[in-house]
Amino acid sequence: MNMKKWYKAAEERCSIRKYSAPPTDYEITQLIMLAEQISGNGIRIEVMREEDVFSTGLIKQVITGTDCFAAIIEKNTAQPFMTGYIGEAFVLECTLLGLGTCWLGASYKRSAVLSKIDLSEDEKLRCIISIGRSGQEFSRRKRKNLRQLMKLDSEDFDREIAQMAPWQLAAIKCAQIAPTAINAQPFMLEVLENSVCVMNTGWNFGYGMVDCGIAMLHIEAGAAFDGVFGKWVMKDNVMRFESISED
Ligand SMILES: Cc1cc2nc3c(=O)[nH]c(=O)nc-3n(C[C@H](O)[C@H](O)[C@H](O)COP(=O)(O)O)c2cc1C
Structure with a gap:
């Protein structure tokens, strides 16, 4: 859409x-x-x-x-x-x-x-x-930073950020601002060649997987913003967005 x-x-x-x-x-x-x-x-x-x-x-x-x-x-x-x-x-x-x-x-x-x-x-x-x-002002609630969401140490994080494609950075940044129940962000992000993965990391009062689904839509929106479209592949509780075309 x-x-x-x-x-x-x-x-x-x-x-x-x-x-x-x-x-x-x-x-x-x-x-x-x-x-x-x-x-x-x-x-x-x-x-x-x-x-x-x-x-x-x-x-x-x-x-x-x-x-x-x-x-x-x-x-x-x-x-x-x-x-x-x-x-x-x-x-x-x-x-x-x-x-x-x-x-x-x-x-x-x-x-x-x-x-x-x-x-x-x-x-x-x-x-x-x-x-x-x-009836209220826009206000952005604080989020975990990308390094926390990717669960990497500083050195690995710097290397991964330098290596990833612009669409992957847009995708994870968009996932970072996704709303989650009690702002818990119960997911981990991983960037691989031609894909971005989301893994659920917490039950979050029963909303953990709802939160992951919201993050998935944000990943796709971020990729699309940078001209990349793809498909979701699910395996062993990992939701992986694989790029298949660039416009
Ligand atoms: C599945 C889900 C359930 C939520 N339930 C409530 C709720 O019951 N009460 C509430 O005030 N906010 C609720 N929220 C809103 C979150 O608190 C909010 O999205 C989060 O704090 C991030 O803030 P933001 O949406 O302004 O970016 C919910 C959000 C999600 C995704």
Whole structure:
């Protein structure tokens, strides 16, 4: 789809928790169409509005100013990273539409979402994404540096950075800014000849593989920004993006 545009969107996105308004009816129609287009590989995205979803009773409400969200629904047979991969494509498309978003695994009322959606027996609600017009300043949360993400000592890191192709550097930099639950970044990156790999390194409250899927989409967006396209090859818990063409 919009891989190249997603790189720019990835740089401009941060989690928005304070909104000035929900999306307009026209935008919601656009979002519903977008969700239909992006859904696939065992992941279904449903966009809707429900006031009760963000009201958390006595506990301080995390999301304010919108009642719009996308429910990310996963089939039991879906590959574990697919929720992150598909969901982040939706997030970055929202960014391109000028809308703010926040992935939410915990800060919402699950029962209120479940009362609005029909789940078949082989499906589960994995998480939701709040959507609306941003009512806060852009701010970039601190991330692990590339050396930490690659788990290399300084000497090896300097050598690898000097040797890697520009598309590989763009890919790992884009993975570095990927959102992850509690900003844990539970993955390791490895750069090999003609490929970039992601390995999961932590459970992260059950979101470790969702986080890896988000990082995978960012790797592909970074590569595409530098004109490189490719395919994912999965082996022994390693997700490897292999370049196959340059435009
Ligand atoms: C799978 C997932 C679940 C998340 N769940 C929550 C949540 O329940 N509450 C919340 O406030 N933020 C949640 N976040 C947002 C992260 O805290 C945020 O992405 C991270 O701190 C990085 O900040 P940034 O998105 O502004 O770059 C979640 C993010 C992901 C990817």
